[in-house]
Amino acid sequence: MDIEQLNKSQIILLTLLISFITSIATGIVTVTLMDQAPEGVSRTITHVVERTVEQVRPKETQVATVIKEVEVPVIVTEEELVLKAIDKVSPAVGLLRAESTSREAGVTLGTAWLADVAGHFMTAGSLVKDKGRYEVVMESGEIRLLTVTRFSAGGEVAVLSPKAGSVGETAEPSTSVVPLELGKSDTAVGQTVISFGATVRGNHRVAIGIVADLFAGTGSQTGSTTIISTNAASADNVGGPLVNISGQVIGLSLEPGVAVGKKVITSTIDSIN
Numbered sequence: 001m002d003i004e005q006l007n008k009s010q011i012i013l014l015t016l017l018i019s020f021i022t023s024i025a026t027g028i029v030t031v032t033l034m035d036q037a038p039e040g041v042s043r044t045i046t047h048v049v050e051r052t053v054e055q056v057r058p059k060e061t062q063v064a065t066v067i068k069e070v071e072v073p074v075i076v077t078e079e080e081l082v083l084k085a086i087d088k089v090s091p092a093v094g095l096l097r098a099e100s101t102s103r104e105a106g107v108t109l110g111t112a113w114l115a116d117v118a119g120h121f122m123t124a125g126s127l128v129k130d131k132g133r134y135e136v137v138m139e140s141g142e143i144r145l146l147t148v149t150r151f152s153a154g155g156e157v158a159v160l161s162p163k164a165g166s167v168g169e170t171a172e173p174s175t176s177v178v179p180l181e182l183g184k185s186d187t188a189v190g191q192t193v194i195s196f197g198a199t200v201r202g203n204h205r206v207a208i209g210i211v212a213d214l215f216a217g218t219g220s221q222t223g224s225t226t227i228i229s230t231n232a233a234s235a236d237n238v239g240g241p242l243v244n245i246s247g248q249v250i251g252l253s254l255e256p257g258v259a260v261g262k263k264v265i266t267s268t269i270d271s272i273n
Contacts, residue, residue, distance in 0.1 A: 078192065078245060085194055085247035086206055089113075092180050094136035094144065095198035096123055096239060101133075111198045111240035111253075112136045112146075112160060114179045115269055119162040121146055122265060123239035124254050125155040134160060138177065139202060152268040154217060156260040157252055159272055180241055182262055183248035187211060192245050193230055195253050197237025207232045217260065226261040233259045 092114040098104035112123035112134075121136055121144065128134060128148045136144040146160035189211050197205040209232030217227040232242060233253040242251035242259045251259035 081245040082192075082194060082208060085243060085245055086204075088247035089180060089194075089196060089241065089243055090204055091139050091177050093196045093198055093204060093240060094121075094138045095200060095202075096127060097135050097137065099133040099135055099145070108200055109134070110238045111196065113196070113239075113241045113249075114177055115159075115265075116179050116273070118273075119144070120269070120272060121160040122241075122252060122268070123158050123160065124252065125151050125158040126254070127239050128158050128160070133163070136160070137198070137202070139198075139204070140176070141202065142177075150268060150272050152260075152264050154264070156217070156254060157264055157268050159268060161272070180243070180249045181247070182266060183244055183246075183250040187214060187228060187244075187250045187261060189214060193228075193232045193242050193250065194245070195230075195232040195234070195237045195242050195259070196240040197234070197253075198240070205234075205236045207234055207237060209233075214261070217264075226264050228259040228261055229257060230259055231257065233257055 094112055094114075096109045096112040098107040098109065100106060110124060110127045112121040114120075115122045130148055130151070132148045134146050134148070136146060138144065145163050147163050148158055149161040150159035151157065191211045193209055193211055195207045195209070197207075199205060209230050211228055211230050213229035215227050215229070228242065228251045230242065230251075234256050237253045238255060240253050241249045242253055244250050249265065250262050252265060253259045
């Protein structure tokens, strides 16, 4: 076959055929030489080939993920605060009654509540007599034996101190009962308040109301607001604590609609410590 008689298409096909045969021959020779080459040379050639492939290969697309932290506000309703305050206060509130060894044994008088870690209780002065001996039945069924040892200046508040008890009864403060905490802020008109009263069934009467008015009472210090007018105070919770929605004591119920403020309570407690 005379190559000069080939047309353009035939020349191209012939060129491709020769290139293909040459490539196959080159591959065969290369493989043969690699098999016969020393180990160091083979390793170098392999490394060069791998680096070449890495540079030619396109890089994968990287997608950056941005995580943004969003603070979600926790909304606490007044109802939830009230329920929490009731759970906090109830264990320290008990039923006040005449001592079981007295002539008036078991007579229910009202409510008293644990005021400090020394085991002192507070109640309304109208419920007890000076040096009188009484019992306070706690929510847990525990009985505290107490004696009246102090009254506030105006007689609104009485302090009952622990005394030695008999078998099954105790005057020692229980580590499981936490004394009530006095409020840290001033009482304000319109403030939501909760009053507590103990019952013979071992549970509590709870009343929720607002502070309607604040004024100075006869037993107060000059210029001090000590009397609270509130619809939370009732005949069922005389002697019981009046607390804010944080469970802190801001007063003590004296009679329906009336409670004494925390300043009288604080000064009375301070006088025995």
